Amino acid sequence: MSAKPMKKHTLLRAALTIIITLTLASFACGAEAADTWKTKCAVCHGPEGKGKPAAHTQDYTSADVQAKFTDEEAIKTITDGKKPMPSYKDKLSADEIKALAAYIRTLKK
Numbered sequence: 729m730s731a732k733p734m735k736k737h738t739l740l741r742a743a744l745t746i747i748i749t750l751t752l753a754s755f756a757c758g759a760e761a762a763d764t765w766k767t768k769c770a771v772c773h774g775p776e777g778k779g780k781p782a783a784h785t786q787d788y789t790s791a792d793v794q795a796k797f798t799d800e801e802a803i804k805t806i807t808d809g810k811k812p813m814p815s816y817k818d819k820l821s822a823d824e825i826k827a828l829a830a831y832i833r834t835l836k837k
């Protein structure tokens with residue numbers, strides 16, 4: 729009988745750990761990045777990343793264009809901005825920026 733409360737506690741802790749892990753994981757996952765892309769980036773880069781002449785953005789579905797910048801450069805541009813692109817340092821976490829840089833690679837056809 730005396731072991732029961734202990735067991736309950738352990739289960740509760742395990743459940744909490746799982747919930748916290750899943751919550752943290754969802755922030756870094758692609759679905760989150762895809763959402764951010766649509767709400768914050770598509771206005772200039774297009775929903776599929778094809779670019780918009782009016783915004784002077786390049787076609788990220790092209791392998792040649794994708795080869796023009798490294799992941800590090802993409803992260804730096806999203807973090808600090810690059811005229812006319814705004815900086816997202818105060819709006820997105822480092823993990824969200826990293827996930828976006830990875831998401832951009834998936835736009836390549």
Ligand code: HEC
Nearest residue numbers: 768769772783784785786797801802805806812813814828
């Ligand atoms: C106000 C318009 C605008 C918005 C909003 C914008 N960008 Fe850009 N972005 C540009 C322009 C212009 C360039 C330079 C031309 C190009 O590479 O397409 C650029 C370049 C980039 C590059 C290339 C980096 C490099 O070093 O060459 C990446 C990656 C990028 N943007 C990602 C994003 C992401 C992610 C978002 C949303 C969080 C975003 N951009 C929002 C206009 C914008």
